[in-house]
Amino acid sequence: MRDFAYVRARDVGHALGALGERANSMLLAGGTNVVDYMRTGALVADALIDISALPLRDIRVDQGSLRIGALARMSDVASHVSVKKFFPVVSEALELSASAQLRNMATIGGNLMQRTRCPYFREAGFACNKRRPGSGCAAREGFNRFHAILGGSEHCVATHASDFAVALIALDAVVHLESLSGSREVPLREFYRLPGETPQVESVLQPDEMIVSVTCARVPGATRSHYLKLRERASYEFALVAVAAIIDAPQGIIASARIAFGGVGTVPWRDGDAEQALTGCAIADADALRNAAKSALRGADPLRDNGFKVDLGRRALVRAVKAAGGGGQ
Amino acid sequence: MTELTGHRPEGSTQTEVTVALQINGKPVELLVKPLTSLLDALRERLQLTGTKKGCDQGACGACTVLIDGRRVLSCLTLLVQCDGRQVTTIEGLVAPHGQLHPVQAAFVQFDGFQCGYCTPGQIMSAVALLEERQTASDAEIREAMSGNLCRCGAYNGIVDAIRSVRDACNGSTPGAL
Numbered sequence: 026m027r028d029f030a031y032v033r034a035r036d037v038g039h040a041l042g043a044l045g046e047r048a049n050s051m052l053l054a055g056g057t058n059v060v061d062y063m064r065t066g067a068l069v070a071d072a073l074i075d076i077s078a079l080p081l082r083d084i085r086v087d088q089g090s091l092r093i094g095a096l097a098r099m100s101d102v103a104s105h106v107s108v109k110k111f112f113p114v115v116s117e118a119l120e121l122s123a124s125a126q127l128r129n130m131a132t133i134g135g136n137l138m139q140r141t142r143c144p145y146f147r148e149a150g151f152a153c154n155k156r157r158p159g160s161g162c163a164a165r166e167g168f169n170r171f172h173a174i175l176g177g178s179e180h181c182v183a184t185h186a187s188d189f190a191v192a193l194i195a196l197d198a199v200v201h202l203e204s205l206s207g208s209r210e211v212p213l214r215e216f217y218r219l220p221g222e223t224p225q226v227e228s229v230l231q232p233d234e235m236i237v238s239v240t241c242a243r244v245p246g247a248t249r250s251h252y253l254k255l256r257e258r259a260s261y262e263f264a265l266v267a268v269a270a271i272i273d274a275p276q277g278i279i280a281s282a283r284i285a286f287g288g289v290g291t292v293p294w295r296d297g298d299a300e301q302a303l304t305g306c307a308i309a310d311a312d313a314l315r316n317a318a319k320s321a322l323r324g325a326d327p328l329r330d331n332g333f334k335v336d337l338g339r340r341a342l343v344r345a346v347k348a349a350g351g352g353g354q
Numbered sequence: 355m356t357e358l359t360g361h362r363p364e365g366s367t368q369t370e371v372t373v374a375l376q377i378n379g380k381p382v383e384l385l386v387k388p389l390t391s392l393l394d395a396l397r398e399r400l401q402l403t404g405t406k407k408g409c410d411q412g413a414c415g416a417c418t419v420l421i422d423g424r425r426v427l428s429c430l431t432l433l434v435q436c437d438g439r440q441v442t443t444i445e446g447l448v449a450p451h452g453q454l455h456p457v458q459a460a461f462v463q464f465d466g467f468q469c470g471y472c473t474p475g476q477i478m479s480a481v482a483l484l485e486e487r488q489t490a491s492d493a494e495i496r497e498a499m500s501g502n503l504c505r506c507g508a509y510n511g512i513v514d515a516i517r518s519v520r521d522a523c524n525g526s527t528p529g530a531l
Contacts, residue, residue: 026389029389031432061430064410064411126427260496
């Protein structure tokens with residue numbers, strides 16, 4: 026790993042000041058992604074501003090709404106009694122992420138900002154437009170079983186790795202940002218950027234900003250929500266396909282559905298077409314759900330190795346909707 | 355508390371930082387480069403080589419230690435982030451007169467290892483797991499231990515060992531399930 030300067034932030038203002046003082050500074054929270062990728066050379070920073078000890082760890086559930094401080098650890102959010110009760114999709118998405126050790130370290134702000142696990146991003150020997158803009162994308166013609174079928178461009182087809190962000194996008198979460206010039210709120214759906222011509226730019230977060238919290242308003246059906254994650258081993262693995270399903274079906278008929286997919290998009294993928302098709306379906310009517318699921322993942326553009334994700338995603342959707350709607354798995 | 359604001363003077367390639375922490379109950383102070391991992395500090399500076407370096411990228415769990423009682427990966431923890439904290443390693447589990455921790459004894463009794471390289475990490479993770487969930491089911495034990503890989507495949511023995519300590523703590527016969 027290349028040497029870097031280290032600054033322990035005393036408060037948010039100090040962190041933001043230090044961030045602006047030097048070009049190529051990065052915030053350090055749990056370190057699980059930053060330390061790993063600095064070691065491989067995928068990330069390079071001249072200074073790390075350590076915010077891990079700042080008091081931004083509160084988790085609050087109040088009248089059906091949720092507020093999580095950016096530095097709450099994944100494990101603390103996942104095991105929080107009210108999160109489990111009122112937002113099971115959030116708790117489940119976190120429990121199904123990484124390992125117990127990593128969940129004890131990683132923060133939720135860091136989780137939202139984590140970089141892709143595309144192996145071509147990780148390894149300096151390959152072309153990668155995210156790591157070295159303009160160098161090309163080794164994944165497009167390489168081994169791309171794990172890559173995106175939605176939201177890709179000729180410059181990048183890396184999936185977004187976070188399960189938590191998929192659950193939050195389904196919940197219409199809002200990200201709260203601070204900089205020395207003020208604060209602003211960005212809906213998570215508008216936070217991530219498609220790769221397009223500039224895959225190295227992954228979000229609308231500016232270099233002088235930091236995430237301080239995430240909030241979700243009350244959403245019908247949230248208490249019965251479900252996160253389904255399909256992967257190549259039983260645990261401790263990123264998603265091939267994941268579904269966050271929030272289903273409001275008071276009389277067994279879907280009044281509203283909120284659906285987001287993980288493992289298929291270059292960003293966490295909210296699926297309005299699936300939501301519309303599911304509305305009005307009876308939870309107990311498996312044929313109707315399967316039929317509605319055909320509307321999901323519209324526009325999918327698979328690569329050589331990942332065409333299976335379309336069918337897998339639609340089947341996963343049916344299972345997740347049944348589970349969320351109380352129809353069993 | 356040591357002032358940890360690092361800076362890089364003109365012409366210098368790095369700044370060293372003083373870190374003061376407790377390791378296995380003993381106060382330790384080290385002057386390190388900020389890039390030094392807790393794992394490297396334990397092994398290279400303090401000769402606490404019980405904690406193993408497997409992948410050095412957060413994938414295998416061999417380097418698992420406890421910080422303030424919670425299990426974490428020491429390979430992805432910078433030592434500078436441990437200032438003022440309490441670290442427990444496998445060396446810290448043994449009682450002063452040399453008696454094994456119950457989880458260590460159970461790993462021996464139930465063949466929870468073959469080559470032994472992943473074992474310190476497995477044991478630290480298991481100790482934390484039994485603190486987190488005293489009544490973990492077998493399925494929960496497997497899920498909660500998924501961050502510790504064993505290339506010899508001693509998983510059945512590992513689960514048997516953890517189950518026996520769980521049952522002993524809960525007052526039933528070890529290994530009864």
